[in-house]
Amino acid sequence: MLRRHFLGTTALGAALLGLGRIPEGLLVSRAQRSGVERALVVVQLSGGNDGLNTVVPFADDLYHAARPRLGSKQADTLALNEHLGFHKALKSFPALHASGQLATILGIGYANPVRSHFSSMDIWHAADARGKLAGSGWLGRLAETGFPDAKEPELIVHVGNRVPFALSNKKHAPVAFAAPAGFRWRGGKEDLAALEKASASECMEDAPTSVGHVRGTFRDAVKASRNVENAVREFKPATPFPENGLSAHLQSVAAMLTAGFPTRIYSLELGGFDTHNQQLTRQARCLDELDALGAFQAELKARKLDDKVLVLVYSEFGRRVAENGSQGTDHGAAGVAFLLGSKVKGGLHGSMPSLKDLERGDLRFTTDFRTLYAPIIAQWFGMQAAPIIGEVAEPLAVL
Template identity: 35%
Template sequence: MAKTPRLSGSAKQSLLRSGFGSMVLEGASGITTSPVWSKVAKAQAAANDRILVIVELSGGNDGLNTVIPFADDVYYGARPNLGIKKDKLLRIDDHFGFQKSMLGFERLYKDGLMGLVHGVGYDQPSFSHFSSMAFWQTGAPNSGEAYGWLGRMADAIDPLGHTTNFLVNIDDSQSLAVRAMNHVPLVFNNPDTFTRHMFDEEKSAFSAIDRRDSNGSGNASQDFLFDIAASAKSSEQLVRDAWTDYETPIDYGLVPFGLEKVAALVAADFPTKVYYVPYRNNAFDTHVYQGDLHSRLWSYTSDHIAAFVRDMERLGRSDDVVVMVFSEFGRRVAENTSLGTDHGTAGPVFVIGKPVIGGRYGAVPSLTDLDDGNLKFTTDYRRIYSTLIQGWMGHDHADGILKQQFNPIPMFGSRG
């Protein structure tokens, strides 16, 4: 039997960059990992059932009006109009509280299911949404890194790409965070319309691809593209079936932004290890009349995430799922003249789930020792990435993924 030639990783990426991947699911916003990389089923990455869900809050969430330092009078001095009064918040201890709209988060924190990390940021911060988000998504600030930190993690855990759909991105377009060398993320937003789009003239060609001999043609590049097409056809149907079959009594809130779709795939036993879900459209960019808007945003976000955690419990998967919630930067300490806040630096990050040892982590940034009106970060965000890579996903060489050593935060311990 003739031996089928293999494509190198660079050859695969060259084909995908040339546009051959996107033609498979044009209009569906994504493609799945090809069966070329899935011959050995459930290999390294299937060694455990752990799932990591990343929630991105685009726009730069105001951390000081999320985790409110009500015991610090400097906070109220800097925010005479926007400061959340002590009788208008949900106290989580003697110093901090949440917005009154964050009942879901209050419950998660008080039930010990949330690790709240203070002062998260990075050195030489960017105040650009695009640049700072790219730094968070790559885990490599000011570097021009081509692949995302989650994509590099997928490549490190499963270097041959054996695990089908290791990465799923719930969005209209692929995030840099999940860009990988050996894994092609499955990207979709609406499961009901997740299908291949084609012109009438292309239908006969796609039908021929779907009917082709599974033994291959002997042409590695052609087989790679044909296998992407076959895998795309299979995955689009699996996603639609999972969504159609999914039923839950859990209320996902007024503005569900994607975690209900993650729950549907988890319920359908998708092999996915990483889900990336943004709250889109720069919603948290609250420069003007922030008060009511920010409160509503956190009502939606808090309810939605808390519902997802409850749904994982209902499905019997609460021991297997951890959620990280972040934003590309925080806001300045002082309110602006438009009753909003402007782009700042450090902010809180939340790590949520039954496996998490709940509580507050990291040093609280000073509200008086500032850098041109901005908080000085106290926790490098890559420490959280190292914690998730090593403490949760079980990969011992986070430094290889993050390009340097960052000490993990002990929020998993014996539970991890």
């Protein structure tokens, strides 16, 4: 709360001094000076992203044998090393890789892989083989244990319509919105005041629990929507962003970061990866959107916020090694994940699974996804990982 007060008063001060619109540079330094805390931005690729065509093992003959129609040749990929190349839609990735800001985690997955979208996503969300039965998500537990006293409704923000299970916890309900412009209560000030008064009423014993839940959501929504409205109004990107859905959501996140939001976890979703058919065009379209991460990182750098932000990109599973009969691939197992940020130890992590030794036609995982979660909890947030995701034998050296 304090930080926003600070922002508010200095903005007012600037206006009183006759500066009019606050210059961009001033905003940058202010957000920085006010001590923005480290934040994690999670981008979930829903539907099961085909890892093999995202980071392509073009030098492996078995790859081309399994994918006569879907395989990419070296020339069609963006150079990573002499064996691997990024999908050609990920135009900003090679530079991020070369400058050490991008960690690419190969062969990521878990033991006894589940090929149901929902069950597998639940496992990633819960960081627990029991999925939803674990009761809460790993990011929810992280917020609960790491920030027990946080009072701001914006501690966890999901930009999108469906709040993922990863965020669920008992203490900090996530704030969610898709488009900032539609995110406010429309009506007269006096009406809103009456509603706020009505929702502040404390005598709740007789009301059903569902009423209390909605009431809390309303209070958070009113507060958060005002803050988001201000943040977005004051934000003008310093970097050209591409025009697509994920890009718009990333710009909202950049606006909130710039405004010094108290948010520690931002969550976003990019769907459309369930490419059972027409994979070449469909995956390219999705990854083209994902490439907006390049603009996002450039924006953060321009605002000197880059060392405060870490981006995690993952999907519920990779896809079957052999293509199916419809120029697509069916649900698989191990896939690829990314970690992006100035504090990241860039480069390749984990190891490329064998294309020969498959498990029911799928890649065997070489890297448990919890070994990626562990350093995020421990190194990024400075917390103990074990209470949140259990003991992890060998955390990845990604941070």
